[in-house]
């Protein structure tokens with residue numbers, strides 16, 4: 001009999017639902033929230049309201065697109081955390097109600113672990129290889145930057161992480177300084193494609209071990225822009241492509257530097273990236289280049305599985321389902337939630 005998992009994601013500003021059948025993707029519906037754009041960042045109160053409006057139609061669409069009935073679902077997996085409490089509550093409450101009414105198991109999922117497990121989502125008719133254990137994964141999102149050693153599907157160890165801002169946050173905050181819309185990462189990526197990455201140099205952090213830091217870069221970028229705009233009004237506009245290219249180059253170099261050290265220290269040559277920033281074209285290129293240079297086997301997620309989505313929640317829940325690792329109805333979301 002097939003194991004059919006319904007995944008629910010609502011940790012930040014995307015309401016998403018997906019269906020995975022025996023590890024293979026059948027649907028992955030994502031409703032974004034444009035309401036935050038004019039505020040230059042996610043407004044938690046508005047995010048929870050939008051989730052509340054979107055969750056039923058999004059789940060309904062995911063079930064219909066998968067060509068199944070809600071009675072076929074074997075278990076429901078939901079994001080327990082980390083994330084915005086009001087947002088998490090919507091997905092958690094919906095999932096509890098769904099599981100209870102259908103008499104099926106409820107499975108809690110850690111959002112960060114789920115980002116990494118996208119590398120195990122099977123696509124119909126495709127047989128692209130999956131990483132072998134242990135492998136390294138650079139998890140780079142709007143809220144997190146972590147170097148993770150993945151020992152098994154559900155056993156992961158954090159080797160290093162940011163001590164302040166996340167890489168995605170650095171992209172978004174620097175984009176805001178340049179007057180670009182939120183989220184700024186994709187915009188920087190776009191303009192960087194037309195610029196010269198050697199035009200400007202920005203400071204690199206000096207943090208120990210396998211940790212990261214991005215707040216110094218953001219501050220030096222802010223002062224650099226402010227000084228130059230004062231000297232030459234219109235500086236941003238006339239140098240936008242080069243600024244984006246140089247900034248993106250710096251962030252990618254910082255990320256890759258520690259990844260290289262981690263591979264050297266652990267001897268692991270299977271290397272993956274995950275999270276929203278894994279959509280970045282320069283980071284994806286860098287991983288391939290390092291792969292060839294250092295003889296790594298590299299794994300790049302499909303762009304649709306980089307930013308928040310419920311397919312990743314469903315695949316994570318699938319591996320927990322196999323182990324009968326179920327949650328109680330009394331489970332509560334956790335805004336801060338490590339694995």
Ligand code: KG4
Pocket residue numbers: 012140141142143144167168169171172183184185186189275276277278279280281306307308
């Ligand atoms: O994983 P995600 O969807 O949400 C979190 O869990 O945080 O990541 C969102 C982050 C945002 O900071 C966004 O700017 C960044 O991913 N991002 C990118 C790109 N696409 C999304 N950053 C750089 N280049 C991109 N192409």
Ligand code: ZN
Pocket residue numbers: 111115141142275276307308
């Ligand atoms: Zn995420």
